[in-house]
Amino acid sequence: VLGKQGAGKGTQCVRLSRHYVIPHISTGDLFRTAAAAQTPYGKLVEHYIAEGELVPDDVVIGVVAERLAEDDTIRKGFVLDGFPRTLAQAEGLAELLAPDDLDLVLDLEIPKEVALARLSERRVCVSCGTNYSLSRPPKFDWTCDICGGEVVQREDDSEEAIRRRLMLYEEETAPLVAWYEERGKLAVIDGLGEPDEVQARMVAAIDAAIRSRHQ
Numbered sequence: 001v002l003g004k005q006g007a008g009k010g011t012q013c014v015r016l017s018r019h020y021v022i023p024h025i026s027t028g029d030l031f032r033t034a035a036a037a038q039t040p041y042g043k044l045v046e047h048y049i050a051e052g053e054l055v056p057d058d059v060v061i062g063v064v065a066e067r068l069a070e071d072d073t074i075r076k077g078f079v080l081d082g083f084p085r086t087l088a089q090a091e092g093l094a095e096l097l098a099p100d101d102l103d104l105v106l107d108l109e110i111p112k113e114v115a116l117a118r119l120s121e122r123r124v125c126v127s128c129g130t131n132y133s134l135s136r137p138p139k140f141d142w143t144c145d146i147c148g149g150e151v152v153q154r155e156d157d158s159e160e161a162i163r164r165r166l167m168l169y170e171e172e173t174a175p176l177v178a179w180y181e182e183r184g185k186l187a188v189i190d191g192l193g194e195p196d197e198v199q200a201r202m203v204a205a206i207d208a209a210i211r212s213r214h215q
C-alpha cells in the first residue's frame with residue numbers, strides 16, 4: 001500500500017490483514033520495535049526515524065527479505081505497509097518475489113493539507129501501534145483501548161520531521177505510483193472519508209483484482 005504519511009495506511013493495512021487473515025508487514029513498525037529493543041540495527045535506524053529521513057535501501061531490503069522468508073508469509077501472502085518507498089526498494093522487492101510478483105498495489109490518495117492536519121493530530125500506542133488522534137482519543141486518559149499501553153505523539157510527528165517526510169514522499173515514493181501503473185499493478189483509492197468507507201473501497205479493489213485473475 002502506497003500513500004503519503006497521514007493517508008491512513010497503517011490503520012487500513014491492519015484492517016486489511018484482519019480481513020484477509022494475512023500478516024501485516026510494516027517496515028516502520030519493524031524499525032520502531034528494533035529501536036526500542038536497542039538491537040544493533042535498531043540503534044542504526046533510530047536517528048533516521050527521529051529525523052524523518054529514509055533508512056538506507058540495503059538495510060530496508062534486508063529486513064523485508066528476512067520477514068518475507070518466514071513461514072506465515074510464504075503460506076498466506078501479506079500486506080506491505082510503508083514499503084517500498086524508493087525505486088531501488090521496488091526493484092529489490094521484485095527480485096525477492098521473482099518469479100512471482102505483487103498481486104496489487106493500492107495508492108491511498110489524500111491532499112497534502114489533509115495529510116498535514118491528520119499527522120499533527122495523530123497519537124499512537126507505544127506498545128501495539130494502534131493509532132488515535134486528538135479528535136478520536138482513547139476512552140481513558142491516553143491509555144490504549146486495545147492493550148492498555150501509553151498513547152503518545154510519535155517523535156517523528158514533530159512539525160519539522162513531518163515536513164521532511166512529506167518532501168521525501170514526493171521525491172522518492174510518489175514516482176512508484178507511475179512505476180506500478182506501467183506494470184498494470186496499480187489501483188488508486190480515495191483516502192478521504194470515514195475509515196470504514198476507505199476500507200470498503202480497498203477491499204472492493206482487491207476483490208476485483210482477485211476475480212479478474214481467476215477469469
Ligand code: AMP
Nearest residue numbers: 027028048049053054055060082083085
Ligand atoms: P512509517 O511508520 O511507515 O511512517 O515509518 C517511520 C519511519 O521509518 C520513516 O519515516 C523512515 O524513517 C523509516 N522507514 C519505514 N519504512 C521505510 C522504508 N521502506 N524505507 C526507508 N525508511 C523507512
